[in-house]
Amino acid sequence: MKFNCKSILFSLTALLLAVPGYAQFKLPNTHNAQHKDLIAHQRPAGVAAKSLSSMSYLEDLRKREAFQDNEIFTEYWESQAVNPYKGIEIPATANIDVSGYVAPVKGAVTSRYGYRARFGRMHRGLDLRLSIGDTVVAAFDGKVRLTKYEGRGYGYYVVVRHDNGMETIYGHLSRFLVQPDQRVRAGQPIALGGNTGRSTGPHLHFETRYLGVDINPEAIIDFENFVPHKDVFVFDKSVHQVIQKYKPSKVKRGKASKRRGKASASKKRKKSRRR
Ligand SMILES: [Zn+2]
Numbered sequence: 001m002k003f004n005c006k007s008i009l010f011s012l013t014a015l016l017l018a019v020p021g022y023a024q025f026k027l028p029n030t031h032n033a034q035h036k037d038l039i040a041h042q043r044p045a046g047v048a049a050k051s052l053s054s055m056s057y058l059e060d061l062r063k064r065e066a067f068q069d070n071e072i073f074t075e076y077w078e079s080q081a082v083n084p085y086k087g088i089e090i091p092a093t094a095n096i097d098v099s100g101y102v103a104p105v106k107g108a109v110t111s112r113y114g115y116r117a118r119f120g121r122m123h124r125g126l127d128l129r130l131s132i133g134d135t136v137v138a139a140f141d142g143k144v145r146l147t148k149y150e151g152r153g154y155g156y157y158v159v160v161r162h163d164n165g166m167e168t169i170y171g172h173l174s175r176f177l178v179q180p181d182q183r184v185r186a187g188q189p190i191a192l193g194g195n196t197g198r199s200t201g202p203h204l205h206f207e208t209r210y211l212g213v214d215i216n217p218e219a220i221i222d223f224e225n226f227v228p229h230k231d232v233f234v235f236d237k238s239v240h241q242v243i244q245k246y247k248p249s250k251v252k253r254g255k256a257s258k259r260r261g262k263a264s265a266s267k268k269r270k271k272s273r274r275r
Contacts, residue, residue, distance in 0.1 A: 072165055073143050080146065082159060082169060085212035094235040096210060097164045100140050102187035103226035104170060105130045105204050113216040124214040125169065125207035126223070130193040132174055132202045138184040139168045139208075147176045154205065155197020158190050167212075171205035172196050210235050 076084040107129035116123050130136070142162035149156050154171035158178065161167045174194025184190060195202040208217045213235075217223070220233045 070163070072163065073161060077145065077161075080148070082146075082154075083209070083212035084145075088211065090211050090213060090237050090241065092237050094165070094210065096166060096233045096235055097231065098140070098166075098220055098228040098233045099231035100164075100186045101221060101228045102137055102139060103221075103223075104128070104136050104139050104168075104206055105134055105193060106226055107134075107204065109218075109223050110203055113214075113218060122214075125171070125205045126217045128204045128206055128223070130202055130204050132192075132194050134193040135189045136170055136173065136191045136193050136204055137187050138190050139206075140164055140166065140186045142168075142184055144178045144180050144182045144184060144190065147178065147180055150197055153197050155199060156191070156194065157197075157205075160184060160190065165210060167209045169205070169207035169209070171207075172199040172203060210240075213237070213240050215240050 076088075078084075105128050109126055110129050111123065111127035113126050114123055115121075136158075138160055140160075140162040141164075142160045144158060145161045145167070146157070146159040148154075148159075154169070156173040156176065157169060157171040158173065158176065159167055159169050170191060172194055173191040174196060175192040176190070177192065178184060178188075178190045193202060193204050199205075206217055208215050208220055215233075215235065219229075219240075221228050
């Protein structure tokens with residue numbers, strides 16, 4: 001037999017009326033569960049009244065609640081590190097909604113993502129041309145996690161964590177227009193471009209990361225047309241994490257690869273001359 005609160009209340013009242021004097025009742029477990037469920041679904045009266053009058057209000061409310069409850073902005077949030085996720089288990093794949101992308105600056109790509117033989121290190125982002133003082137905007141909706149300075153690297157830089165789970169990093173800035181914990185929308189100005197840190201000319205160093213794993217921004221975004229390639233970017237750990245850790249010194253060198261090594265070394269020299 002199925003109980004609901006009303007019928008239980010009714011029968012309780014009937015019992016209380018029927019049994020004179022003092023009596024104690026133990027409610028059935030089903031009632032407790034139903035009661036908790038009812039309480040969990042209750043909203044303050046004012047909120048319910050407003051949501052009835054406007055569907056968009058309801059939608060907004062749902063979004064805001066989702067944002068407030070979102071563990072994206074609480075877990076690994078307090079870290080001061082560029083990668084706050086170090087050591088965590090990275091899922092094999094993830095679908096990331098990148099449809100809300102807005103170009104941080106509308107400048108040409110001046111240096112690509114990847115290993116730089118010339119400096120013996122990974123370039124974990126992409127460089128975009130700008131002039132000092134140009135406005136740099138947030139690439140997606142999100143919340144500012146860090147605004148910091150690193151003299152021998154990023155210079156003045158901003159790290160924004162996004163609703164879609166990614167983090168973006170903006171380096172070599174001249175001025176911040178936001179502060180940590182500030183909510184930002186895609187396209188909202190967050191800083192002015194510059195030439196601070198390890199930089200040989202005004203540009204924006206732009207990184208796209210998922211759970212700390214840097215992803216070639218060009219895998220996600222078409223930088224000629226300032227739009228994402230697709231609305232949903234499919235993150236694949238086996239691809240992106242391998243690229244991230246790649247260093248020629250770590251490649252096993254057999255006889256065949258030694259021969260190839262000569263050829264690739266001259267290729268690399270050509271590449272570095274082009275920069
Ligand atoms: Zn760079």
